[in-house]
Amino acid sequence: MDSQNGAERAQRPYDIVLFGATGFVGALTAEYLARHAPKDLRWALAGRSRGKLERLRERLAVIDPACAALPLVEADASDRASVRELAGSARVVATTVGPYVWYGEGLVAACAEAGTDYVDLTGEPEFVDLMYVRHDARARETGARLVHACGFDSVPHDLGVYFTVGRLPEGVPLTVDGFVRSNAMFSGGTMASALTAMGRGSQTLRAARERRLHEPRLVGRRARTPFAGPRFSPQTGAWALPLPTIDPQIVVRSARALERYGPDFRYRHYAAVRTLPMALGGLAAAAAGFALAQLPAARRWLMDRYASGDGPSAKRRAKSWFSVRFVGEGGGRRVFTEVTGGDPGYDETAKILAESAMCLAGDTLPRTSGQVTPAVAMGDALLTRLQRAGLRFRVAHSR
Numbered sequence: 001m002d003s004q005n006g007a008e009r010a011q012r013p014y015d016i017v018l019f020g021a022t023g024f025v026g027a028l029t030a031e032y033l034a035r036h037a038p039k040d041l042r043w044a045l046a047g048r049s050r051g052k053l054e055r056l057r058e059r060l061a062v063i064d065p066a067c068a069a070l071p072l073v074e075a076d077a078s079d080r081a082s083v084r085e086l087a088g089s090a091r092v093v094a095t096t097v098g099p100y101v102w103y104g105e106g107l108v109a110a111c112a113e114a115g116t117d118y119v120d121l122t123g124e125p126e127f128v129d130l131m132y133v134r135h136d137a138r139a140r141e142t143g144a145r146l147v148h149a150c151g152f153d154s155v156p157h158d159l160g161v162y163f164t165v166g167r168l169p170e171g172v173p174l175t176v177d178g179f180v181r182s183n184a185m186f187s188g189g190t191m192a193s194a195l196t197a198m199g200r201g202s203q204t205l206r207a208a209r210e211r212r213l214h215e216p217r218l219v220g221r222r223a224r225t226p227f228a229g230p231r232f233s234p235q236t237g238a239w240a241l242p243l244p245t246i247d248p249q250i251v252v253r254s255a256r257a258l259e260r261y262g263p264d265f266r267y268r269h270y271a272a273v274r275t276l277p278m279a280l281g282g283l284a285a286a287a288a289g290f291a292l293a294q295l296p297a298a299r300r301w302l303m304d305r306y307a308s309g310d311g312p313s314a315k316r317r318a319k320s321w322f323s324v325r326f327v328g329e330g331g332g333r334r335v336f337t338e339v340t341g342g343d344p345g346y347d348e349t350a351k352i353l354a355e356s357a358m359c360l361a362g363d364t365l366p367r368t369s370g371q372v373t374p375a376v377a378m379g380d381a382l383l384t385r386l387q388r389a390g391l392r393f394r395v396a397h398s399r
Contacts, residue, residue, distance in 0.1 A: 008115075009091050009115060009116070010091075012088070012089055012090055012091055013042065013044075013071070013089055013090075014042050014043060014044045014071070014089055014090040014091070015041050015042045015043060015090070015091050015092065015361045015362070016033075016041065016042075016043040016044075016090060016091070016092045016093075016094060016357045016358065016361050017043070017044045017045075017046050017073060017086060017089065017090040017092075017093050017094070018030055018033065018043065018044070018045055018046060018094050018095075018096075018357075019046040019047065019075060019086065019093055019094065019095040019096070019097055019107065020046075020047060020095055020096035020097035021045040021046060021047050021053065021056060021096075022045075022047045022049065022052040022053060022055075022056050023047075023096050023097070024311040024346070025096050025121065025151075025311070025346060025349060025350055025353075026047070026096040027056055027059075028346055028347065028349075028350035029094070029096065029350040029353050029354050030045060030056060030060060031059075031060065031063060031350075032350050032351055032354040033354050033358075034060040034063040034064045034067050035063055035064070036354070036389070037354075037358065038358075038362070039066070041358065041361070041362070043070070044070060044071040044072065044073050044089075044090075045057060045070055045071070045072050045073065046072070046073035046074070046075050046086055047074070047075070048074070048075070048076045049074075050072060050074050053072040053074075054072065057070050057072065073086055073089065077097050077103040077104070077106055077107065078103070078106070080106050080110075083106045083107050083110045084110045084113070084114070086107070086110070087107065087110035087111045087113070087114040087116045088110075088114045088116070090116055091116065091117060091360075091361055092116065092117040092118070092119065092357050092360045092361045093107065093111055093116055093117070093118050093119075094118075094119045094120070094150075094353055094354070094356070094357040095107055095118070095119075095120045095121075096120075096121055096353070098120075098121065098122060098124075099124065099127075100120060100122040100124050100127040101124050101126055101127040101130075101200070104120065104122065104127055104131075105127075105130070105131065105134070108131045108135050108146060109134070109135055111139070111144050111146065112135040112136075112138040112139040112142065112144050112146065113138060113142065114142065114144070115142035115143045115144045116144055117144060117145045117146075117147070117360045117361075118144065118145070118146045118147065119147045119148075119150040119353060119356045119357050119360065120147075120148055120149070120150060121149070121150060121151040121153070121349060121353060122148050122149055122153070122246075123149060123151075123153035123154070123245060123246045124246070125204055125207070125208065125246050125249060126200055126203055126204040126207045126208075127148075128148045128149070128246065128249075128371075129204075129207040129208050129210065129211040130207050130210075131146065131148070131371060132211050132214065132215075132371045133207070133210050133211055133214050135371070136214075136370045136371040137370070139369055139370045139371065140369045140370040142369075143369045144369060144370075145360060145368055145369055145370070145372055145377050146370065146371040146372070147356065147360070147371075147372060147373070147374055147377045147378075148250075148371070149246055149247075149250050149373075149374070150352060150353050150356040150357075150374055151348075151349035151350075151352050151353055152322070152344040152345060152348060152349045152352070153245060153246055153247060153250075154245075154246055154247040154250040154251070154373075154374070155352045155356070155374050155382070155386070156322070156324050156339045156341065156344075156348075156352075156391070157178055157180075157247040157248075157250070157251060157269070157324060157339075158247070158250045158251055158254055158373055158374050158375045159339070159374060159375055159379075159382065159383050159386070159393070160178065160324050160326055160337065160339040160393065161176050161178065161251045161254070161255075161267060161326060161328075161375075162254065162258075162375040162379065162383070163337060163339070163383065163393045164176055164326045164328040164335060164337045165260060165261055165262075165265075165328065166260070167328065167335045167337065167395060168328050168329075168330045168331065168333055168335060169330055169331030169332075169333055170260065170262070171262060171263070172262055172263070172330045172331035173262055173263060173264035173265070173266075173330055174261060174262045174264075174265050174266075174328065174329070174330035174331075175265075175266045175267075175328070175329050175330065176251075176265075176266070176267050176268075176326055176327065176328040176329075177233075177235075177240075177267070177268045177269075177270065177326065177327045178247070178251075178267070178268070178269050178270065178324055178325070178326050179233065179236050179238065179240060179270050179271075179272035179324065179325045179326075179327075180243060180269075180270065180271050180272060180322070180323075180324050181238075181271070181272045181322065181323050181324075181325075182320070182321065182322035182323070182344055183319070183320055183321060184317075184320035184321070184322060184343050184344050184345050218256050220263070221256075221259070221262075221263050221264070221265075222263070222264045222265070223252045223255035223256045223261060223265045223266075223267075224252065224265070224266050224267075225248035225249065225251070225252045225266070225267050225268065225269070226266065226268065227242065228240075228242055228268045228270075229242065230242065233270070233272070233327075235327045235336070236272055236325055236327070237274075238272035238273055238274055239272070239273045239274070240270035240271070240272060240273075241270055241271045241273060242268075242269070242270060242271075243269045243270055243271045245269065247269050248267055248268070248269040250373050250374070251267045251269075252265075252267055253373050253376075254373045254374075254375040254376055255267070257372070257373070257376045258375070258376060262330065272325065311345075311346050312346070317342070317343040317346050317347050318342070318343070320342060320343035320344070320345075320346075320347075321340070321341070321342055321343070322340065322341055322342075322343075322344040322348070323338060323339070323340045324338065324339045324340075325337075325338050325396070326338070326339075335395060335397075336395070336396040336397040337393070337394065337395050337396060338392070338393075338394055338396050339391065339392065339393050340391070340392045340394075341390065341391045341392065342390075348391065351386075351389055351390075351391075352386065352391075355382065355385045355386060355389055356374065356378065356382060358385070359378045359381050359382045359385055360377070360378065363378070363381040363382075363385075364381070365377065365378055365379075365381055366379065
């Protein structure tokens with residue numbers, strides 16, 4: 001990014017604009033910012049309905065009376081002019097408006113053009129690949145950092161592997177396996193994104209192929225995420241079911257960009273299930289969900305049952321938790337690490353999105369631009385923020 005563009009960004013009225021602020025996760029993100037944003041942070045709420053924005057601002061003023069003066073920005077994802085104006089007003093835009101493959105590209109394009117940093121909550125591989133093909137080059141020219149998957153998808157996994165790799169020897173082949181456990185409910189937005197992705201298998205494969213044509217080849221190094229079938233994991237004492245989320249793709253893109261991951265890196269991603277009957281039931285449920293997602297009527301019915309603006313009560317969320325156990329090996333060393341937190345789909349996701357936006361807006365970071373992963377864009381700075389905010393990254397055991 002040239003110095004003229006950097007100076008222009010510094011003069012913009014807002015450090016952060018939260019788009020989709022009146023949705024369920026958007027409102028939780030706004031509440032987190034109201035409690036934890038620095039007093040000098042210039043941030044604003046954005047969405048389609050001014051009335052809803054005003055009511056949200058009133059709720060935030062109960063948390064912090066200074067929020068009564070929060071600016072409100074009216075913008076609609078389907079209105080390109082309003083989205084361009086939004087992107088041009090901020091140094092960082094954080095958006096919760098999905099499914100992103102339907103509603104997200106206009107904002108990505110506007111941020112890439114304006115040199116505005118962008119963070120979202122997408123778990124949709126098709127969207128991420130399409131945005132790389134269409135907008136990475138322009139973002140590199142303007143200095144914009146386009147950072148997707150800044151929620152439970154995929155920060156605990158991306159930074160968890162980053163944390164694990166940092167405890168292994170340098171310059172040698174490394175392998176890491178991740179095992180996810182949680183008792184939480186899916187969010188409506190996550191359900192909508194997952195069903196959309198499962199129902200767009202051919203489009204997702206086509207987008208992945210197109211991305212491979214545009215990505216530079218990795219020379220002298222290798223990073224991969226091979227498919228692995230169900231198995232019993234003696235390291236974790238659980239059945240490991242392959243987890244077809246976006247997380248392994250984000251992890252491997254971090255490994256491609258960062259030489260610290262070694263000359264030959266491999267990552268596998270699993271759901272950890274304690275008993276064989278539960279594992280078989282999980283496989284059957286996943287197969288049934290995938291089959292239903294292929295039928296438009298069934299997909300719409302499932303989406304209607306999990307409305308994207310709805311979510312569980314604070315009491316229910318307080319009982320939710322997640323853990324991701326990593327087993328890393330290389331150079332004759334094995335390390336067990338763990339990332340743990342509270343409710344992943346709502347509370348922790350809102351926390352991670354808010355901290356990611358504040359990290360981009362205020363921290364000293366590596367010089368990057370274009371579409372980059374959380375680990376590449378923010379690395380140690382975001383890791384420190386999340387630890388301070390209550391997510392736990394720890395070494396459980398090593399030898």
